[in-house]
Amino acid sequence: MPKGNILIVDDNKSIISTLEILLGPEFDTVKGITNPNQIPTELRTGNFNLVILDMNFKAGINSGNEGLYWLKEIKKSHPDISVVLITAYSEVELAVKALKQGATDFVPKPWENSKLLATVKSAIQLNYSKMEVGYLKQKEKDLKQELNRDQKYIMGSSSQLMQVMNVVRKVAKTNANILITGENGTGKELIAREIHRLSLRRSEVMVSVDMGAISETLFESELFGHVKGAFTDARENRAGKFETANKGTLFLDEIGNLSFHLQAKLLAAIQNREFMRLGSDKSIPVDIRLVCATNKNLEQMVAEGLFREDLLYRINTIQIEIPPLRNRGNDIILLADFFLKKYASKYDKHGLKINQPAQEKLLNYPWPGNIRELQHTIEKAVILSDSTVLKPEDFFFKQILSAKFDEPLTIEEMEKRMILSAIEKNAGNMSLAAEKLGITRQTLYNKIKKYGI
Structure with missing residues (x-):
């Protein structure tokens, strides 16, 4: 890390010289000016981490108002720069007032060199910390924008789609829980992302969770996080999906695949708007917009005892049915x-x-x-x-196979049927079909062309 750059502002040239001799070997740049009117130009053209500022500049005036004025100007244009004031003992009360207005610290005259060095190093470290926080905040903002960037599009002009989009626009700006239903492949996640994009939470992140892909043993850790030592492999604290989505949108896809006994834990978190990390006894409040999706008939699952009725009521304040492509x-x-x-x-x-x-x-x-x-x-x-x-x-x-296995088949015909079956089982996804067949995607395309599938 660089040692830091310092601007000294004092009308006493001997003080500037003394400080330059003391601080010069310890820091990258130490520059002194006697006229405070040069401060704006110096800050604009230089890369200073710290300003050491005298409280008085005009002869015979010891009110300290000049120092307070320039402190205010520095903070107005460069809020993260540290400012250390040089004061006389009689001005200590004034310096305390300056601390409340944004000064980092003050050094009384005459100073002790060791204490002055410690104060300056601490002030520069504070500046670096503020810059790091600013960098991390900007990075977080950029990351949220990137995560929320429109990668896919909702396209169409059919009356069925327009009805859906009309509902989306109405509910997006509310905090109502939404359940999106429809067949596989209809674009339920795209609708969820459109709801988030049009919502008042669009500047925050939307976190997607495939409920069908989470194993029962990892459910609590994935959704609610865990503390170090909660289980064998918990080597550090970890935030869950609920915590990550705080202030934003939590999208629970394929919620119909969640086992019955885990539904109660999800219901408690949604209902109370708080949860506990696995292994902790401390409740964490959460502010999320909940959007769920499923291709299953949850009402029928409730009737069959496979889905909690109270959870269904909680997640579907508004239900949006996505029409099939046909x-x-x-x-x-x-x-x-x-x-x-x-x-x-x-x-x-x-x-x-x-x-x-x-x-x-x-x-x-x-x-x-x-x-x-x-x-x-x-x-x-x-x-x-x-x-x-x-x-x-x-x-x-996709073709429906009606093979009569009592009839003799050629190797080519068997291979053709295996390919058709793999394509059908994987909903036309060639990469998955090739993987199931144990061949490359290019080999699969070559065979499709060969057999005229």
């Missing part, structure tokens, strides 16, 4: 064109278009995997395309 009409083509441009650019196949018969094929397909399936379908078509015009045969959809 009910959104021409939005299918709008989204297909969006994904086409995205993947044409990604794979350097510019100028691609979907012809009319292919568009009709896209419109007539029921899209059981919704937007996610459409996205993978377009990506696959772009990768395998040999021309600039995509035709119906360039689009491959």
